[in-house]
Amino acid sequence: MSAENCVIVGAGAAGLMAGIFAARGGARPVIVETKEKPGAKIRISGGGRCNVLPSVVELSDFHTSGSSHALRNLFATWPLERVTEFFERELGIALYVEEETGKVFPKSDDAGEVLDALLAATHAAGARIESPWQLERLERVAHDDGARFRLIAVDGRELFARTLVLATGGKSVPKTGSDGRGFELARELGHTLAPLHAALVPLYSADPRSAELAGIALRVRLRAVRGECVLEERENDFLFTHKGFSGPVVLDVSRHFAAPDAEGVRLLAHWLGLHRLDWDEHLRQGGKKTVGGILREELPRRVVAWLLARAEVDAERKASELSRERRLALLRELVDCDLVLAGDDGYRTAEVTGGGVVLEELVTKTLESRRVPGLYFCGEIVDVTGRIGGFNFLWAWVSGRLAGQSVARELAAKT
Numbered sequence: 001m002s003a004e005n006c007v008i009v010g011a012g013a014a015g016l017m018a019g020i021f022a023a024r025g026g027a028r029p030v031i032v033e034t035k036e037k038p039g040a041k042i043r044i045s046g047g048g049r050c051n052v053l054p055s056v057v058e059l060s061d062f063h064t065s066g067s068s069h070a071l072r073n074l075f076a077t078w079p080l081e082r083v084t085e086f087f088e089r090e091l092g093i094a095l096y097v098e099e100e101t102g103k104v105f106p107k108s109d110d111a112g113e114v115l116d117a118l119l120a121a122t123h124a125a126g127a128r129i130e131s132p133w134q135l136e137r138l139e140r141v142a143h144d145d146g147a148r149f150r151l152i153a154v155d156g157r158e159l160f161a162r163t164l165v166l167a168t169g170g171k172s173v174p175k176t177g178s179d180g181r182g183f184e185l186a187r188e189l190g191h192t193l194a195p196l197h198a199a200l201v202p203l204y205s206a207d208p209r210s211a212e213l214a215g216i217a218l219r220v221r222l223r224a225v226r227g228e229c230v231l232e233e234r235e236n237d238f239l240f241t242h243k244g245f246s247g248p249v250v251l252d253v254s255r256h257f258a259a260p261d262a263e264g265v266r267l268l269a270h271w272l273g274l275h276r277l278d279w280d281e282h283l284r285q286g287g288k289k290t291v292g293g294i295l296r297e298e299l300p301r302r303v304v305a306w307l308l309a310r311a312e313v314d315a316e317r318k319a320s321e322l323s324r325e326r327r328l329a330l331l332r333e334l335v336d337c338d339l340v341l342a343g344d345d346g347y348r349t350a351e352v353t354g355g356g357v358v359l360e361e362l363v364t365k366t367l368e369s370r371r372v373p374g375l376y377f378c379g380e381i382v383d384v385t386g387r388i389g390g391f392n393f394l395w396a397w398v399s400g401r402l403a404g405q406s407v408a409r410e411l412a413a414k415t
């Protein structure tokens with residue numbers, strides 16, 4: 001069997017982008033994909049609307065255990081404005097910025113439009129998609145025709161490749177095809193993985209009473225802290241669920257609790273309404289008003305009942321009769337509420353997988369492996385995780401394009 005110039009494993013966000021740019025560079029790539037229909041995660045992204053990009057990006061929107069310098073250089077290869085132009089001008093997708101969140105969506109609010117445009121660009125560039133074709137095993141070979149990799153599918157089919165791009169995604173929502181096999185293959189090839197964990201994931205509450213608040217959404221400032229050290233602080237929408245807590249602000253800080261080094265990390269909530277000093281003043285000067293009444297001026301009734309129960313304060317107690325001890329306990333619940341957690345929802349619903357192939361083992365300029373010549377990585381399989389807001393797709397697009405271009409450059413240099 002003759003060797004393919006380039007095989008890309010995974011027709012998701014990163015793999016399709018790698019295919020487009022590898023093909024445009026003359027590489028004639030074959031993209032193999034487990035699922036019959038490629039891009040399953042793109043189709044369900046953003047609740048079916050596909051938050052294709054953020055409108056503003058900073059390095060602090062991403063997490064990696066690797067060097068931030070490397071990350072900066074990687075994102076510099078395709079600045080956000082250029083990526084946006086690519087989607088608008090080259091793929092022909094009209095985009096808009098959702099004002100309150102800064103997220104960028106297609107004007108059609110249809111993730112299918114993004115996927116269809118990517119697939120059309122993939123085919124137009126000359127990349128071929130083979131699906132279903134699930135990679136099970138990888139071997140390194142050294143054949144006269146330049147083949148360096150033997151790929152064996154679960155059904156025994158084989159492919160030989162001169163260059164190989166692993167774009168197999170993470171472990172989250174495995175029904176989309178990303179079942180984590182790519183991580184094992186990377187490890188088998190000698191790569192080190194930063195510990196894997198569910199990220200952007202709903203959290204479970206250890207307080208059974210919070211289930212009574214399921215469905216209530218409010219604006220919250222959350223802090224992930226270890227001892228006195230604030231690991232992350234974010235303000236955004238928060239949702240009580242039957243099992244605990246969700247909403248963008250919870251998902252954004254969730255990695256601190258789902259990560260392997262989560263020991264000793266606490267989640268503190270400031271239920272927005274008033275600052276500590278203002279609450280203190282309201283309670284001290286509330287006179288004959290009931291404490292419950294004062295809190296209900298700013299917060300939903302059921303949340304107030306829950307907070308009062310936690311602080312052991314009677315809702316009908318007059319503000320003037322509130323002891324100093326109970327007032328301080330209540331203030332703590334209002335601005336430093338310790339949300340004791342009982343785990344997370346895991347890969348079943350996590351939007352992404354934290355950890356993965358460490359950046360140190362990849363050449364920053366090309367995303368080629370430092371361990372295995374001819375092997376490239378892009379997308380979620382790499383140890384780069386974005387927060388909610390289109391950042392994970394941005395990483396998939398940028399890293400996919402870079403890997404695709406690099407493969408094409410390597411092949412062109414050899415002919």
Ligand SMILES: Cc1cc2nc3c(=O)[nH]c(=O)nc-3n(C[C@H](O)[C@H](O)[C@H](O)COP(=O)(O)OP(=O)(O)OC[C@H]3O[C@@H](n4cnc5c(N)ncnc54)[C@H](O)[C@@H]3O)c2cc1C
Pocket residue numbers: 009010011012013014015032033034035038039040041042044045046047050051052053133134135136167168169170172173176177178179180181182349350351352378379380381389390391392393394396
């Ligand atoms: C519900 C949900 C909503 C999301 N919404 C957004 C959003 O709106 N905005 C945003 O920025 N991010 C969003 N994300 C995250 C985003 O989808 C991912 O970060 C992104 O898809 C990662 O791209 P990828 O190409 O690396 O992996 P994937 O898109 O997961 O693609 C990997 C592909 O590889 C294939 N594959 C895996 N193993 C093999 C194998 N052994 N052989 C062959 N093929 C294989 C898989 O079938 C899959 O098609 C969302 C995630 C989820 C789960």
